[in-house]
Amino acid sequence: MKYIVWISRIIVGVLFIISGWIKLNDPMGFSFKLEEYFSPGVLDLPFLTPIALGISIFVVIVEVILGILLLIGFKPKFTVWSLLLMIVFFTFLTFYSAYFNKVTDCGCFGDAVKLTPWESFTKDVILLVFILILFFGRKYITPLFTPKINWIIGGVALVACAWFANHVLNHLPTVDFRPYKIGANIQEGMSVPEGAAEPIYEYAWRFKVNGEDKIYTTAGEYPSVDGEFIDVETTEIQKGYEPPIHDFTIEQDGVDYAGKVLNLEKLMMVVAYDLKKSNYEAFKEIAEVAAKAKQNGYRVIGMSASSKEMTDELKVEYGLDFEFFFTDETTLKTIVRSNPAVLTLKKGTIQQKVHYNDLDKLTF
Structure with missing residues:
Protein backbone atom coordinates (compact mmCIF):
# COMPACT_ATOMS: atom_id res chain seq x y z
CA MET A 1 0.00 0.00 0.00
CA LYS A 2 2.87 2.34 0.82
CA TYR A 3 4.32 2.02 -2.69
CA ILE A 4 0.91 2.35 -4.35
CA VAL A 5 0.34 5.57 -2.40
CA TRP A 6 3.75 6.88 -3.50
CA ILE A 7 2.99 6.17 -7.16
CA SER A 8 -0.46 7.78 -6.86
CA ARG A 9 1.09 10.75 -5.05
CA ILE A 10 3.56 11.39 -7.88
CA ILE A 11 0.98 10.93 -10.67
CA VAL A 12 -1.67 13.14 -9.07
CA GLY A 13 0.80 15.80 -7.93
CA VAL A 14 2.51 16.11 -11.30
CA LEU A 15 -0.78 16.13 -13.24
CA PHE A 16 -2.28 18.84 -11.02
CA ILE A 17 0.82 20.99 -11.35
CA ILE A 18 0.96 20.59 -15.15
CA SER A 19 -2.77 21.15 -15.61
CA GLY A 20 -2.75 24.14 -13.25
CA TRP A 21 0.34 25.72 -14.79
CA ILE A 22 -1.02 25.46 -18.33
CA LYS A 23 -4.20 27.25 -17.25
CA LEU A 24 -2.24 29.71 -15.09
CA ASN A 25 -0.29 30.61 -18.23
CA ASP A 26 -3.64 31.71 -19.73
CA PRO A 27 -6.17 32.47 -16.94
CA MET A 28 -8.15 34.67 -19.32
CA GLY A 29 -8.72 31.72 -21.62
CA PHE A 30 -9.85 29.55 -18.71
CA SER A 31 -12.26 32.31 -17.62
CA PHE A 32 -13.84 32.24 -21.09
CA LYS A 33 -14.35 28.49 -20.62
CA LEU A 34 -15.96 29.10 -17.21
CA GLU A 35 -18.30 31.63 -18.82
CA GLU A 36 -19.47 28.82 -21.12
CA TYR A 37 -20.25 26.66 -18.10
CA PHE A 38 -22.07 29.54 -16.37
CA SER A 39 -24.23 30.30 -19.43
CA PRO A 40 -28.02 29.67 -19.35
CA GLY A 41 -27.73 26.70 -21.69
CA VAL A 42 -25.34 24.83 -19.38
CA LEU A 43 -25.32 25.37 -15.59
CA ASP A 44 -27.44 28.53 -15.79
CA LEU A 45 -25.36 30.52 -13.27
CA PRO A 46 -25.18 33.92 -15.02
CA PHE A 47 -24.51 35.78 -11.75
CA LEU A 48 -21.05 34.15 -11.70
CA THR A 49 -20.08 35.41 -15.17
CA VAL A 64 -0.90 24.11 -8.62
CA ILE A 65 -0.47 24.58 -4.87
CA LEU A 66 -2.29 21.33 -4.04
CA GLY A 67 -0.06 19.46 -6.48
CA ILE A 68 3.06 20.89 -4.82
CA LEU A 69 1.77 20.22 -1.29
CA LEU A 70 1.02 16.63 -2.23
CA LEU A 71 4.50 16.04 -3.63
CA ILE A 72 6.28 17.48 -0.57
CA GLY A 73 3.83 15.75 1.78
CA PHE A 74 2.78 18.93 3.60
CA LYS A 75 -0.59 19.02 5.41
CA PRO A 76 -1.64 15.64 3.92
CA LYS A 77 -5.12 15.57 5.47
CA PHE A 78 -6.01 19.04 4.19
CA THR A 79 -4.38 18.37 0.82
CA VAL A 80 -6.07 15.03 0.16
CA TRP A 81 -9.50 16.26 1.26
CA SER A 82 -9.14 19.30 -1.02
CA LEU A 83 -8.04 17.13 -3.95
CA LEU A 84 -10.96 14.77 -3.40
CA LEU A 85 -13.56 17.55 -3.28
CA MET A 86 -12.05 19.19 -6.36
CA ILE A 87 -11.93 16.01 -8.45
CA VAL A 88 -15.47 14.99 -7.44
CA PHE A 89 -16.71 18.38 -8.66
CA PHE A 90 -14.69 18.19 -11.88
CA THR A 91 -15.88 14.62 -12.53
CA PHE A 92 -19.49 15.70 -12.18
CA LEU A 93 -18.88 18.68 -14.46
CA THR A 94 -17.18 16.67 -17.21
CA PHE A 95 -19.84 13.95 -17.04
CA TYR A 96 -22.58 16.57 -17.33
CA SER A 97 -20.82 18.16 -20.31
CA ALA A 98 -20.26 14.81 -22.02
CA TYR A 99 -23.68 13.29 -21.39
CA PHE A 100 -25.66 16.36 -22.37
CA ASN A 101 -23.06 17.54 -24.94
CA LYS A 102 -23.00 21.02 -23.43
CA VAL A 103 -19.35 22.12 -23.53
CA THR A 104 -17.28 20.35 -26.18
CA ASP A 105 -13.91 21.10 -24.56
CA CYS A 106 -13.53 21.22 -20.77
CA GLY A 107 -10.38 23.35 -20.91
CA CYS A 108 -8.64 20.99 -18.45
CA PHE A 109 -5.29 21.54 -20.18
CA GLY A 110 -6.13 24.88 -21.80
CA ASP A 111 -5.29 25.06 -25.49
CA ALA A 112 -2.25 22.81 -25.07
CA VAL A 113 -4.15 19.51 -25.11
CA LYS A 114 -7.67 19.28 -26.50
CA LEU A 115 -9.86 16.57 -24.98
CA THR A 116 -13.34 15.52 -26.03
CA PRO A 117 -16.00 15.59 -23.27
CA TRP A 118 -15.84 11.82 -22.77
CA GLU A 119 -12.03 11.86 -22.76
CA SER A 120 -12.15 14.55 -20.07
CA PHE A 121 -14.60 12.49 -18.01
CA THR A 122 -12.43 9.37 -18.36
CA LYS A 123 -9.37 11.34 -17.27
CA ASP A 124 -11.21 12.59 -14.17
CA VAL A 125 -12.44 9.10 -13.27
CA ILE A 126 -8.86 7.77 -13.42
CA LEU A 127 -7.66 10.68 -11.28
CA LEU A 128 -10.51 10.02 -8.85
CA VAL A 129 -9.27 6.45 -8.40
CA PHE A 130 -5.74 7.63 -7.63
CA ILE A 131 -7.02 10.28 -5.21
CA LEU A 132 -9.19 7.71 -3.42
CA ILE A 133 -6.04 5.62 -2.97
CA ILE A 152 8.69 28.18 2.85
CA ILE A 153 8.13 26.03 -0.27
CA GLY A 154 4.35 26.51 -0.03
CA GLY A 155 4.68 30.25 0.52
CA VAL A 156 7.15 30.74 -2.33
CA ALA A 157 4.93 28.68 -4.66
CA LEU A 158 1.88 30.80 -3.75
CA VAL A 159 3.73 34.09 -4.34
CA ASN A 166 -0.58 39.02 -12.73
CA HIS A 167 2.20 39.06 -15.32
CA VAL A 168 0.31 37.17 -18.04
CA LEU A 169 -2.87 39.16 -17.43
CA ASN A 170 -1.02 42.45 -17.90
CA HIS A 171 0.95 41.23 -20.89
CA LEU A 172 0.17 38.00 -22.78
CA PRO A 173 0.53 34.26 -22.07
CA THR A 174 4.20 33.32 -21.84
CA VAL A 175 3.62 30.27 -24.04
CA ASP A 176 1.02 30.59 -26.79
CA PHE A 177 -0.66 27.25 -27.55
CA ARG A 178 -3.23 28.70 -29.95
CA PRO A 179 -3.13 28.56 -33.78
CA TYR A 180 -2.59 32.35 -33.88
CA LYS A 181 0.83 32.34 -32.20
CA ILE A 182 3.68 34.45 -33.54
CA GLY A 183 5.10 32.83 -36.66
CA ALA A 184 1.83 31.14 -37.61
CA ASN A 185 0.34 31.76 -41.05
CA ILE A 186 -3.43 32.24 -40.93
CA GLN A 187 -4.10 31.07 -44.51
CA GLU A 188 -2.14 27.88 -43.89
CA GLY A 189 -4.05 27.36 -40.65
CA MET A 190 -7.32 27.50 -42.58
CA SER A 191 -6.28 25.09 -45.33
CA VAL A 192 -7.27 21.44 -45.50
CA PRO A 193 -4.45 19.12 -46.60
CA GLU A 194 -5.01 16.83 -49.56
CA GLY A 195 -6.31 13.43 -48.53
CA ALA A 196 -7.51 14.65 -45.13
CA ALA A 197 -10.23 12.57 -43.48
CA GLU A 198 -13.75 13.64 -44.34
CA PRO A 199 -16.69 13.47 -41.96
CA ILE A 200 -18.92 10.39 -42.08
CA TYR A 201 -22.66 10.86 -41.79
CA GLU A 202 -25.53 8.52 -41.16
CA TYR A 203 -28.91 9.28 -42.72
CA ALA A 204 -32.15 8.11 -41.14
CA TRP A 205 -34.90 8.28 -43.78
CA ARG A 206 -38.49 8.21 -42.60
CA PHE A 207 -41.15 6.82 -44.95
CA LYS A 208 -44.80 6.05 -44.57
CA VAL A 209 -45.24 2.47 -45.74
CA ASN A 210 -48.70 0.88 -45.68
CA GLY A 211 -49.86 3.59 -43.30
CA GLU A 212 -46.96 3.10 -40.84
CA ASP A 213 -43.83 5.23 -40.27
CA LYS A 214 -40.62 3.29 -40.94
CA ILE A 215 -36.98 4.34 -40.64
CA TYR A 216 -34.34 3.30 -43.20
CA THR A 217 -30.70 4.04 -42.40
CA THR A 218 -28.09 4.60 -45.12
CA ALA A 219 -24.66 6.20 -45.53
CA GLY A 220 -26.14 8.83 -47.82
CA GLU A 221 -27.77 7.09 -50.73
CA TYR A 222 -31.50 7.46 -51.18
CA PRO A 223 -33.17 4.19 -50.13
CA SER A 224 -35.32 2.22 -52.56
CA VAL A 225 -38.58 2.17 -50.63
CA ASP A 226 -42.09 1.71 -51.92
CA GLY A 227 -43.67 4.37 -49.73
CA GLU A 228 -44.19 8.07 -49.11
CA PHE A 229 -41.07 10.03 -48.06
CA ILE A 230 -41.61 12.04 -44.84
CA ASP A 231 -38.22 13.44 -43.80
CA VAL A 232 -34.56 12.60 -43.17
CA GLU A 233 -32.37 13.08 -40.10
CA THR A 234 -28.59 13.43 -40.55
CA THR A 235 -26.14 12.42 -37.82
CA GLU A 236 -22.37 12.91 -37.91
CA ILE A 237 -20.94 9.62 -36.64
CA GLN A 238 -17.28 10.41 -37.30
CA LYS A 239 -15.67 13.82 -37.52
CA GLY A 240 -13.45 14.69 -40.41
CA TYR A 241 -10.30 16.79 -40.40
CA GLU A 242 -10.89 20.27 -39.02
CA PRO A 243 -8.19 22.86 -39.71
CA PRO A 244 -6.76 24.68 -36.66
CA ILE A 245 -8.32 27.92 -37.93
CA HIS A 246 -11.83 27.39 -39.25
CA ASP A 247 -13.84 30.46 -38.28
CA LYS A 276 -17.89 47.64 -23.98
CA LYS A 277 -15.14 45.79 -22.12
CA SER A 278 -12.14 47.49 -23.74
CA ASN A 279 -9.54 49.59 -21.98
CA TYR A 280 -10.35 52.91 -23.64
CA GLU A 281 -7.21 54.68 -22.44
CA ALA A 282 -5.19 52.34 -24.64
CA PHE A 283 -6.79 53.73 -27.82
CA LYS A 284 -4.96 57.04 -27.33
CA GLU A 285 -1.64 55.26 -27.77
CA ILE A 286 -3.09 53.00 -30.49
CA ALA A 287 -3.95 56.09 -32.54
CA GLY A 302 -9.61 47.38 -36.74
CA MET A 303 -11.32 44.07 -35.93
CA SER A 304 -14.22 43.87 -33.50
CA ALA A 305 -17.49 42.08 -32.85
CA SER A 306 -19.09 45.34 -31.68
CA SER A 307 -21.60 47.30 -33.73
CA LYS A 308 -20.68 49.81 -36.44
CA GLU A 309 -22.18 52.57 -34.30
CA MET A 310 -19.74 51.79 -31.49
CA THR A 311 -16.70 51.57 -33.77
CA ASP A 312 -17.65 54.84 -35.50
CA GLU A 313 -17.95 56.60 -32.13
CA LEU A 314 -14.60 55.18 -31.05
CA LYS A 315 -12.90 56.41 -34.22
CA VAL A 316 -14.19 59.94 -33.71
CA GLU A 317 -13.43 60.11 -29.99
CA TYR A 318 -9.83 58.87 -30.25
CA GLY A 319 -8.95 60.01 -33.75
CA LEU A 320 -8.47 56.50 -35.14
CA ASP A 321 -7.60 56.85 -38.82
CA PHE A 322 -8.49 53.33 -39.92
CA GLU A 323 -11.63 51.36 -40.72
CA PHE A 324 -13.12 48.59 -38.62
CA PHE A 325 -14.18 45.15 -39.82
CA PHE A 326 -16.41 42.58 -38.14
CA THR A 327 -14.96 39.32 -36.84
CA ASP A 328 -16.62 36.76 -34.58
CA GLU A 329 -16.09 37.51 -30.87
CA THR A 330 -14.89 33.99 -30.01
CA THR A 331 -12.35 34.14 -32.84
CA LEU A 332 -10.99 37.46 -31.60
CA LYS A 333 -10.74 36.11 -28.05
CA THR A 334 -8.76 33.19 -29.44
CA ILE A 335 -6.42 35.38 -31.47
CA VAL A 336 -5.19 37.44 -28.52
CA ARG A 337 -5.94 37.69 -24.78
CA SER A 338 -6.04 41.46 -24.62
CA ASN A 339 -8.80 43.96 -25.32
CA PRO A 340 -7.54 45.89 -27.23
CA ALA A 341 -4.37 44.40 -28.72
CA VAL A 342 -2.23 44.93 -31.81
CA LEU A 343 -0.83 42.42 -34.31
CA THR A 344 1.41 42.94 -37.32
CA LEU A 345 1.40 40.48 -40.21
CA LYS A 346 3.34 39.83 -43.40
CA LYS A 347 1.31 38.02 -46.06
CA GLY A 348 -0.83 36.38 -43.38
CA THR A 349 2.06 35.39 -41.08
CA ILE A 350 1.88 36.91 -37.60
CA GLN A 351 5.07 38.86 -36.92
CA GLN A 352 4.20 40.65 -33.68
CA LYS A 353 1.38 40.39 -31.14
CA VAL A 354 1.24 42.67 -28.11
CA HIS A 355 -0.98 43.50 -25.15
CA TYR A 356 -2.11 47.12 -24.88
CA ASN A 357 0.42 47.51 -22.05
CA ASP A 358 3.26 46.64 -24.45
CA LEU A 359 2.49 48.85 -27.43
CA ASP A 360 5.88 50.51 -27.03
CA LYS A 361 7.52 47.20 -27.95
CA LEU A 362 6.14 47.25 -31.49
CA THR A 363 8.70 47.76 -34.24
CA PHE A 364 7.93 48.96 -37.77
Whole structure:
Protein backbone atom coordinates (compact mmCIF):
# COMPACT_ATOMS: atom_id res chain seq x y z
CA MET A 1 0.00 0.00 0.00
CA LYS A 2 2.87 2.34 0.82
CA TYR A 3 4.32 2.02 -2.69
CA ILE A 4 0.91 2.35 -4.35
CA VAL A 5 0.34 5.57 -2.40
CA TRP A 6 3.75 6.88 -3.50
CA ILE A 7 2.99 6.17 -7.16
CA SER A 8 -0.46 7.78 -6.86
CA ARG A 9 1.09 10.75 -5.05
CA ILE A 10 3.56 11.39 -7.88
CA ILE A 11 0.98 10.93 -10.67
CA VAL A 12 -1.67 13.14 -9.07
CA GLY A 13 0.80 15.80 -7.93
CA VAL A 14 2.51 16.11 -11.30
CA LEU A 15 -0.78 16.13 -13.24
CA PHE A 16 -2.28 18.84 -11.02
CA ILE A 17 0.82 20.99 -11.35
CA ILE A 18 0.96 20.59 -15.15
CA SER A 19 -2.77 21.15 -15.61
CA GLY A 20 -2.75 24.14 -13.25
CA TRP A 21 0.34 25.72 -14.79
CA ILE A 22 -1.02 25.46 -18.33
CA LYS A 23 -4.20 27.25 -17.25
CA LEU A 24 -2.24 29.71 -15.09
CA ASN A 25 -0.29 30.61 -18.23
CA ASP A 26 -3.64 31.71 -19.73
CA PRO A 27 -6.17 32.47 -16.94
CA MET A 28 -8.15 34.67 -19.32
CA GLY A 29 -8.72 31.72 -21.62
CA PHE A 30 -9.85 29.55 -18.71
CA SER A 31 -12.26 32.31 -17.62
CA PHE A 32 -13.84 32.24 -21.09
CA LYS A 33 -14.35 28.49 -20.62
CA LEU A 34 -15.96 29.10 -17.21
CA GLU A 35 -18.30 31.63 -18.82
CA GLU A 36 -19.47 28.82 -21.12
CA TYR A 37 -20.25 26.66 -18.10
CA PHE A 38 -22.07 29.54 -16.37
CA SER A 39 -24.23 30.30 -19.43
CA PRO A 40 -28.02 29.67 -19.35
CA GLY A 41 -27.73 26.70 -21.69
CA VAL A 42 -25.34 24.83 -19.38
CA LEU A 43 -25.32 25.37 -15.59
CA ASP A 44 -27.44 28.53 -15.79
CA LEU A 45 -25.36 30.52 -13.27
CA PRO A 46 -25.18 33.92 -15.02
CA PHE A 47 -24.51 35.78 -11.75
CA LEU A 48 -21.05 34.15 -11.70
CA THR A 49 -20.08 35.41 -15.17
CA PRO A 50 -18.79 38.84 -13.99
CA ILE A 51 -16.38 37.13 -11.58
CA ALA A 52 -15.31 34.33 -13.94
CA LEU A 53 -11.75 35.68 -14.19
CA GLY A 54 -11.39 35.83 -10.41
CA ILE A 55 -12.69 32.27 -10.06
CA SER A 56 -10.33 31.19 -12.86
CA ILE A 57 -7.25 32.60 -11.12
CA PHE A 58 -8.27 31.14 -7.74
CA VAL A 59 -8.96 27.65 -9.12
CA VAL A 60 -5.73 27.33 -11.12
CA ILE A 61 -3.54 28.62 -8.28
CA VAL A 62 -5.21 26.17 -5.88
CA GLU A 63 -4.63 23.39 -8.41
CA VAL A 64 -0.90 24.11 -8.62
CA ILE A 65 -0.47 24.58 -4.87
CA LEU A 66 -2.29 21.33 -4.04
CA GLY A 67 -0.06 19.46 -6.48
CA ILE A 68 3.06 20.89 -4.82
CA LEU A 69 1.77 20.22 -1.29
CA LEU A 70 1.02 16.63 -2.23
CA LEU A 71 4.50 16.04 -3.63
CA ILE A 72 6.28 17.48 -0.57
CA GLY A 73 3.83 15.75 1.78
CA PHE A 74 2.78 18.93 3.60
CA LYS A 75 -0.59 19.02 5.41
CA PRO A 76 -1.64 15.64 3.92
CA LYS A 77 -5.12 15.57 5.47
CA PHE A 78 -6.01 19.04 4.19
CA THR A 79 -4.38 18.37 0.82
CA VAL A 80 -6.07 15.03 0.16
CA TRP A 81 -9.50 16.26 1.26
CA SER A 82 -9.14 19.30 -1.02
CA LEU A 83 -8.04 17.13 -3.95
CA LEU A 84 -10.96 14.77 -3.40
CA LEU A 85 -13.56 17.55 -3.28
CA MET A 86 -12.05 19.19 -6.36
CA ILE A 87 -11.93 16.01 -8.45
CA VAL A 88 -15.47 14.99 -7.44
CA PHE A 89 -16.71 18.38 -8.66
CA PHE A 90 -14.69 18.19 -11.88
CA THR A 91 -15.88 14.62 -12.53
CA PHE A 92 -19.49 15.70 -12.18
CA LEU A 93 -18.88 18.68 -14.46
CA THR A 94 -17.18 16.67 -17.21
CA PHE A 95 -19.84 13.95 -17.04
CA TYR A 96 -22.58 16.57 -17.33
CA SER A 97 -20.82 18.16 -20.31
CA ALA A 98 -20.26 14.81 -22.02
CA TYR A 99 -23.68 13.29 -21.39
CA PHE A 100 -25.66 16.36 -22.37
CA ASN A 101 -23.06 17.54 -24.94
CA LYS A 102 -23.00 21.02 -23.43
CA VAL A 103 -19.35 22.12 -23.53
CA THR A 104 -17.28 20.35 -26.18
CA ASP A 105 -13.91 21.10 -24.56
CA CYS A 106 -13.53 21.22 -20.77
CA GLY A 107 -10.38 23.35 -20.91
CA CYS A 108 -8.64 20.99 -18.45
CA PHE A 109 -5.29 21.54 -20.18
CA GLY A 110 -6.13 24.88 -21.80
CA ASP A 111 -5.29 25.06 -25.49
CA ALA A 112 -2.25 22.81 -25.07
CA VAL A 113 -4.15 19.51 -25.11
CA LYS A 114 -7.67 19.28 -26.50
CA LEU A 115 -9.86 16.57 -24.98
CA THR A 116 -13.34 15.52 -26.03
CA PRO A 117 -16.00 15.59 -23.27
CA TRP A 118 -15.84 11.82 -22.77
CA GLU A 119 -12.03 11.86 -22.76
CA SER A 120 -12.15 14.55 -20.07
CA PHE A 121 -14.60 12.49 -18.01
CA THR A 122 -12.43 9.37 -18.36
CA LYS A 123 -9.37 11.34 -17.27
CA ASP A 124 -11.21 12.59 -14.17
CA VAL A 125 -12.44 9.10 -13.27
CA ILE A 126 -8.86 7.77 -13.42
CA LEU A 127 -7.66 10.68 -11.28
CA LEU A 128 -10.51 10.02 -8.85
CA VAL A 129 -9.27 6.45 -8.40
CA PHE A 130 -5.74 7.63 -7.63
CA ILE A 131 -7.02 10.28 -5.21
CA LEU A 132 -9.19 7.71 -3.42
CA ILE A 133 -6.04 5.62 -2.97
CA LEU A 134 -4.38 8.68 -1.42
CA PHE A 135 -7.44 9.34 0.74
CA PHE A 136 -7.54 5.86 2.26
CA GLY A 137 -3.77 5.61 2.46
CA ARG A 138 -3.05 9.13 3.66
CA LYS A 139 -1.15 7.83 6.71
CA TYR A 140 1.59 6.83 4.27
CA ILE A 141 1.94 10.43 2.99
CA THR A 142 4.91 11.68 4.96
CA PRO A 143 6.61 15.08 4.56
CA LEU A 144 9.85 15.28 2.59
CA PHE A 145 11.20 18.22 4.58
CA THR A 146 10.88 19.87 7.96
CA PRO A 147 7.71 21.91 8.67
CA LYS A 148 9.66 25.17 8.29
CA ILE A 149 11.00 24.26 4.86
CA ASN A 150 7.57 23.01 3.79
CA TRP A 151 6.01 26.33 4.80
CA ILE A 152 8.69 28.18 2.85
CA ILE A 153 8.13 26.03 -0.27
CA GLY A 154 4.35 26.51 -0.03
CA GLY A 155 4.68 30.25 0.52
CA VAL A 156 7.15 30.74 -2.33
CA ALA A 157 4.93 28.68 -4.66
CA LEU A 158 1.88 30.80 -3.75
CA VAL A 159 3.73 34.09 -4.34
CA ALA A 160 5.20 32.80 -7.61
CA CYS A 161 1.77 31.72 -8.87
CA ALA A 162 0.20 35.08 -7.96
CA TRP A 163 3.05 36.98 -9.64
CA PHE A 164 2.86 34.83 -12.78
CA ALA A 165 -0.93 35.24 -13.05
CA ASN A 166 -0.58 39.02 -12.73
CA HIS A 167 2.20 39.06 -15.32
CA VAL A 168 0.31 37.17 -18.04
CA LEU A 169 -2.87 39.16 -17.43
CA ASN A 170 -1.02 42.45 -17.90
CA HIS A 171 0.95 41.23 -20.89
CA LEU A 172 0.17 38.00 -22.78
CA PRO A 173 0.53 34.26 -22.07
CA THR A 174 4.20 33.32 -21.84
CA VAL A 175 3.62 30.27 -24.04
CA ASP A 176 1.02 30.59 -26.79
CA PHE A 177 -0.66 27.25 -27.55
CA ARG A 178 -3.23 28.70 -29.95
CA PRO A 179 -3.13 28.56 -33.78
CA TYR A 180 -2.59 32.35 -33.88
CA LYS A 181 0.83 32.34 -32.20
CA ILE A 182 3.68 34.45 -33.54
CA GLY A 183 5.10 32.83 -36.66
CA ALA A 184 1.83 31.14 -37.61
CA ASN A 185 0.34 31.76 -41.05
CA ILE A 186 -3.43 32.24 -40.93
CA GLN A 187 -4.10 31.07 -44.51
CA GLU A 188 -2.14 27.88 -43.89
CA GLY A 189 -4.05 27.36 -40.65
CA MET A 190 -7.32 27.50 -42.58
CA SER A 191 -6.28 25.09 -45.33
CA VAL A 192 -7.27 21.44 -45.50
CA PRO A 193 -4.45 19.12 -46.60
CA GLU A 194 -5.01 16.83 -49.56
CA GLY A 195 -6.31 13.43 -48.53
CA ALA A 196 -7.51 14.65 -45.13
CA ALA A 197 -10.23 12.57 -43.48
CA GLU A 198 -13.75 13.64 -44.34
CA PRO A 199 -16.69 13.47 -41.96
CA ILE A 200 -18.92 10.39 -42.08
CA TYR A 201 -22.66 10.86 -41.79
CA GLU A 202 -25.53 8.52 -41.16
CA TYR A 203 -28.91 9.28 -42.72
CA ALA A 204 -32.15 8.11 -41.14
CA TRP A 205 -34.90 8.28 -43.78
CA ARG A 206 -38.49 8.21 -42.60
CA PHE A 207 -41.15 6.82 -44.95
CA LYS A 208 -44.80 6.05 -44.57
CA VAL A 209 -45.24 2.47 -45.74
CA ASN A 210 -48.70 0.88 -45.68
CA GLY A 211 -49.86 3.59 -43.30
CA GLU A 212 -46.96 3.10 -40.84
CA ASP A 213 -43.83 5.23 -40.27
CA LYS A 214 -40.62 3.29 -40.94
CA ILE A 215 -36.98 4.34 -40.64
CA TYR A 216 -34.34 3.30 -43.20
CA THR A 217 -30.70 4.04 -42.40
CA THR A 218 -28.09 4.60 -45.12
CA ALA A 219 -24.66 6.20 -45.53
CA GLY A 220 -26.14 8.83 -47.82
CA GLU A 221 -27.77 7.09 -50.73
CA TYR A 222 -31.50 7.46 -51.18
CA PRO A 223 -33.17 4.19 -50.13
CA SER A 224 -35.32 2.22 -52.56
CA VAL A 225 -38.58 2.17 -50.63
CA ASP A 226 -42.09 1.71 -51.92
CA GLY A 227 -43.67 4.37 -49.73
CA GLU A 228 -44.19 8.07 -49.11
CA PHE A 229 -41.07 10.03 -48.06
CA ILE A 230 -41.61 12.04 -44.84
CA ASP A 231 -38.22 13.44 -43.80
CA VAL A 232 -34.56 12.60 -43.17
CA GLU A 233 -32.37 13.08 -40.10
CA THR A 234 -28.59 13.43 -40.55
CA THR A 235 -26.14 12.42 -37.82
CA GLU A 236 -22.37 12.91 -37.91
CA ILE A 237 -20.94 9.62 -36.64
CA GLN A 238 -17.28 10.41 -37.30
CA LYS A 239 -15.67 13.82 -37.52
CA GLY A 240 -13.45 14.69 -40.41
CA TYR A 241 -10.30 16.79 -40.40
CA GLU A 242 -10.89 20.27 -39.02
CA PRO A 243 -8.19 22.86 -39.71
CA PRO A 244 -6.76 24.68 -36.66
CA ILE A 245 -8.32 27.92 -37.93
CA HIS A 246 -11.83 27.39 -39.25
CA ASP A 247 -13.84 30.46 -38.28
CA PHE A 248 -11.70 33.41 -39.34
CA THR A 249 -13.32 36.17 -41.38
CA ILE A 250 -12.76 39.90 -41.89
CA GLU A 251 -16.19 41.18 -42.86
CA GLN A 252 -17.65 44.50 -43.85
CA ASP A 253 -21.20 44.92 -45.14
CA GLY A 254 -21.53 41.16 -45.37
CA VAL A 255 -18.45 40.73 -47.56
CA ASP A 256 -15.44 38.71 -46.34
CA TYR A 257 -12.16 40.49 -47.16
CA ALA A 258 -9.90 37.99 -45.36
CA GLY A 259 -8.34 36.59 -48.53
CA LYS A 260 -7.46 40.05 -49.85
CA VAL A 261 -6.28 41.57 -46.56
CA LEU A 262 -4.13 38.60 -45.53
CA ASN A 263 -2.12 38.86 -48.76
CA LEU A 264 -0.82 42.32 -47.82
CA GLU A 265 2.93 42.67 -47.34
CA LYS A 266 2.45 44.95 -44.32
CA LEU A 267 -0.67 44.69 -42.20
CA MET A 268 -1.46 45.93 -38.71
CA MET A 269 -4.55 44.63 -36.91
CA VAL A 270 -6.12 46.40 -33.95
CA VAL A 271 -8.17 43.73 -32.17
CA ALA A 272 -10.93 44.65 -29.70
CA TYR A 273 -13.40 41.79 -29.34
CA ASP A 274 -15.93 43.82 -27.29
CA LEU A 275 -15.66 47.59 -27.07
CA LYS A 276 -17.89 47.64 -23.98
CA LYS A 277 -15.14 45.79 -22.12
CA SER A 278 -12.14 47.49 -23.74
CA ASN A 279 -9.54 49.59 -21.98
CA TYR A 280 -10.35 52.91 -23.64
CA GLU A 281 -7.21 54.68 -22.44
CA ALA A 282 -5.19 52.34 -24.64
CA PHE A 283 -6.79 53.73 -27.82
CA LYS A 284 -4.96 57.04 -27.33
CA GLU A 285 -1.64 55.26 -27.77
CA ILE A 286 -3.09 53.00 -30.49
CA ALA A 287 -3.95 56.09 -32.54
CA GLU A 288 -0.28 57.15 -32.38
CA VAL A 289 0.96 53.62 -33.16
CA ALA A 290 -1.43 53.35 -36.13
CA ALA A 291 -0.22 56.68 -37.54
CA LYS A 292 3.40 55.53 -37.23
CA ALA A 293 2.56 52.21 -38.90
CA LYS A 294 0.92 53.99 -41.82
CA GLN A 295 3.99 56.16 -42.28
CA ASN A 296 5.97 52.94 -42.61
CA GLY A 297 3.70 51.54 -45.32
CA TYR A 298 1.34 49.42 -43.23
CA ARG A 299 -2.35 48.94 -43.96
CA VAL A 300 -4.09 49.38 -40.60
CA ILE A 301 -7.49 47.84 -39.83
CA GLY A 302 -9.61 47.38 -36.74
CA MET A 303 -11.32 44.07 -35.93
CA SER A 304 -14.22 43.87 -33.50
CA ALA A 305 -17.49 42.08 -32.85
CA SER A 306 -19.09 45.34 -31.68
CA SER A 307 -21.60 47.30 -33.73
CA LYS A 308 -20.68 49.81 -36.44
CA GLU A 309 -22.18 52.57 -34.30
CA MET A 310 -19.74 51.79 -31.49
CA THR A 311 -16.70 51.57 -33.77
CA ASP A 312 -17.65 54.84 -35.50
CA GLU A 313 -17.95 56.60 -32.13
CA LEU A 314 -14.60 55.18 -31.05
CA LYS A 315 -12.90 56.41 -34.22
CA VAL A 316 -14.19 59.94 -33.71
CA GLU A 317 -13.43 60.11 -29.99
CA TYR A 318 -9.83 58.87 -30.25
CA GLY A 319 -8.95 60.01 -33.75
CA LEU A 320 -8.47 56.50 -35.14
CA ASP A 321 -7.60 56.85 -38.82
CA PHE A 322 -8.49 53.33 -39.92
CA GLU A 323 -11.63 51.36 -40.72
CA PHE A 324 -13.12 48.59 -38.62
CA PHE A 325 -14.18 45.15 -39.82
CA PHE A 326 -16.41 42.58 -38.14
CA THR A 327 -14.96 39.32 -36.84
CA ASP A 328 -16.62 36.76 -34.58
CA GLU A 329 -16.09 37.51 -30.87
CA THR A 330 -14.89 33.99 -30.01
CA THR A 331 -12.35 34.14 -32.84
CA LEU A 332 -10.99 37.46 -31.60
CA LYS A 333 -10.74 36.11 -28.05
CA THR A 334 -8.76 33.19 -29.44
CA ILE A 335 -6.42 35.38 -31.47
CA VAL A 336 -5.19 37.44 -28.52
CA ARG A 337 -5.94 37.69 -24.78
CA SER A 338 -6.04 41.46 -24.62
CA ASN A 339 -8.80 43.96 -25.32
CA PRO A 340 -7.54 45.89 -27.23
CA ALA A 341 -4.37 44.40 -28.72
CA VAL A 342 -2.23 44.93 -31.81
CA LEU A 343 -0.83 42.42 -34.31
CA THR A 344 1.41 42.94 -37.32
CA LEU A 345 1.40 40.48 -40.21
CA LYS A 346 3.34 39.83 -43.40
CA LYS A 347 1.31 38.02 -46.06
CA GLY A 348 -0.83 36.38 -43.38
CA THR A 349 2.06 35.39 -41.08
CA ILE A 350 1.88 36.91 -37.60
CA GLN A 351 5.07 38.86 -36.92
CA GLN A 352 4.20 40.65 -33.68
CA LYS A 353 1.38 40.39 -31.14
CA VAL A 354 1.24 42.67 -28.11
CA HIS A 355 -0.98 43.50 -25.15
CA TYR A 356 -2.11 47.12 -24.88
CA ASN A 357 0.42 47.51 -22.05
CA ASP A 358 3.26 46.64 -24.45
CA LEU A 359 2.49 48.85 -27.43
CA ASP A 360 5.88 50.51 -27.03
CA LYS A 361 7.52 47.20 -27.95
CA LEU A 362 6.14 47.25 -31.49
CA THR A 363 8.70 47.76 -34.24
CA PHE A 364 7.93 48.96 -37.77
